[in-house]
Amino acid sequence: MESSDQYNFSIFSPRNKHGRKNRNVIFSMLAIWAVAVFGFQFLLRAIEKPTPEKALTVFESEWPAVTGGNEEMADYQAILTSLLMVKGKNTVATGDQQLLSEAISTVTFRMVPKSLNTQVMEKVAALELMHADIAALKGQEYMDLKFRIQDASSGLIGMLEPYTGYGTTSLEAPILAASLRKDYPASLTEASLSRLPDIMKLYLTHNQSVLTDTKFLGFPFHYFYTAVFLLVLFVVLCIVYNRLIEWRLNREGIVE
């Protein structure tokens, strides 16, 4: 009589030599797969260090001066650049963007002579109006307004260039033009801007290590490893597994 136990098996205890060899192949593949995918991420996590961007270092060194009342034009210039470096990131949350815009406006209007304030304010107001209108437009009307906004931005930037130092073709110029607001806090010490140092720290600190700073084929190494190499490895693992299984089936004369 057949016993139920004679057909017992598990992946850990196969029933025969063929099964044991299969198991070894499977476990080897799984080990390579797991270490390659998860092991690397653990390594990345283990060696990373919170690393500030240059803009944060500048901001933190200038912030006491501009909020302490002994600021100079150069301090505002440095603060403005670091604020724009954050505002220019398109991952910034909406609420944080609002706050950054206000801070940028405050700093910019501090740098512009009072005699020019009204003119600048008019241009900023016109731009705000155009931005509000464009959402409802389609086709040619949309494109026309798009180009009018670009012209207005260029005009504004040109007017501010002697004080901010950003020419119309600079990286910072379009960010500045899009950030300026009619309504803004009178000074950086106002309570509404108290979160600013935390926001700057959040967006300007990154987890970096030798694996993220090393370049490979143009990529940061860790990015290449995850986005390109792991996929190659998966395909190779699958091919090797199939070849191994077929080779063993042939060798042992097993027909599936």
Place this chain on the structure above:
Amino acid sequence: MQREMKKLYFTFILLLSGAISLNAQNLTQLEGSFKTGPAIILIAILVTFVLVGIFFRAKDPTDYYAAGRSISKVGSGMAIASNWMSAASVLGMAGMMYGFGYNGLAYVVGWTGGYVLLLILMAAQIRKYGKYTAPDFIGDRFYSRDLRIVSAIFTILISFAYCVGQFGGIGLMFKWILGLNYSWAVIIGSSVVLLYTLISGMIGATKNMQIQYVIIVTSFMLPVFILAFKFDYFWLLPQIGYGAAVTDIVQGMPAPNISDGMVLLNAYSHNFSIVPSPEYAMPWDPSTGTTFFQWMAICFSLMVGTAGLPHVIQRFYVVPKITDARWSVVWGLFFISLVYWTAPAYATFGKILSSNPEVGVLAKDAIVVYTAQLGGVNSLIVGLLAAGAVSAAFSTVSGLLVAGASAFSHDLYVKVINPASTPKQQLKIARWGTVLMAVLVTVVALMKLGLIAQLVSVAFSMAACTIFPLFLLGIWWSGANRAGAKAGLFAGSLVTFIALTYFIVGLSGGSLPGQAFISYWLNVWYFAWFGAPLAIVVNIIVSLLTKPTPLEIKKFLAEQVHN
């Protein structure tokens, strides 16, 4: 048949020529207008799919469920890839990387790494077991009608959850091309995909999937070559060439960016430049709101879910030989990887091209198309790209609807409700099941519950918690018995229920005890990191404590599956 195919081909070419001669307006408005050229390309492709569906339509239930087991391994690999590469792959993945940087790569790795598990743990064994559907296998292996019913219901739920993201993607692309609002776009797109699935069944779908794969790959890759060339990166292999762009994003690119005496600009004449943005590439960057744990949990859940998705597992029944089941995984993975190597390039170029604040906030799920538009790629090629994205969603949806309908008609109706039903009745039930499911999915897709990739990942976690443990233990441990399977399935279902409940309550603005804790640790996008291992452990413990597996099941496994 060849003559019919030729007619089909010439119809397609004729329509395409029409589109080219019309030469649609330059696509500088990202949204909101009707786009003639892309619309004609989309219609031509859809007509082709429907015609192919008619020519290769299912004639009986065997054809409908398993394509008559007449598909080659390369063909099956293409079908796997096409079936797999959904709107989540073509649209959603780049959107995740665009929005969440390195954490988006968890989707790339999760959706490919799962194939290694699928190959070494499942593919050949499933084919050897010789059942048509996942509930068939579970009901038979665990000698339980109840488990067959529950797993059939889960198969339908998984297919349903998966379809929601796809219908959302179809809606986004129809919206972009036709200039309609999202709701109408979803309704029209859903109707077309339903019509196509109904008249084709799986055999037509499998033929279509091969055509769809070619369209998806061609349309997806072409713009990246153009973008890499245009913006002076290594364009011969843009899947590597975009690496320098990633570094440029990390370090920042000053303006104006001049190459060969020319200033590099996007379609709006904004500088091709960007402020230093290391958050795009650095791991689990705090500013993206993502963490190391989430990266690992998403990756693990997607991998395990891949090996438990009924419509993916079902593909192994359509290959004629066991060795074909194995090689079809390899081919499938390779074909999938071609697209997955390319998707991050879209996110990368998109990041730079949309960096000017005047571009405004872009919908992450449509970033692939926006990137091509902002890069000034010819409008017809952008149209082809959008049509390719629709193809991707169509191919997956058709497979999912067939899997869902199979579970409904084959596993519930035939095996439980009416075993004496005729093949004609079965086919009728399958088709009505498809209609019902499509209508319900459309209703949920209209609610816009999340990003495409996130919505799809719910299906993966669900499959990982319910189907995967049953397959894994059912194949690899003779001791796994009915009681253990039921207990394991209950545990997995419970975790699924908790995650979904907290998600729905959170979405509606409510709060349950431990809302923040559960929403983070058992988030609906990745709850399988806990649910799948729990279901396996519970299954093992209960199996060890209860009546052993019957002799005939053990004997069948030992002799047929593992001999």
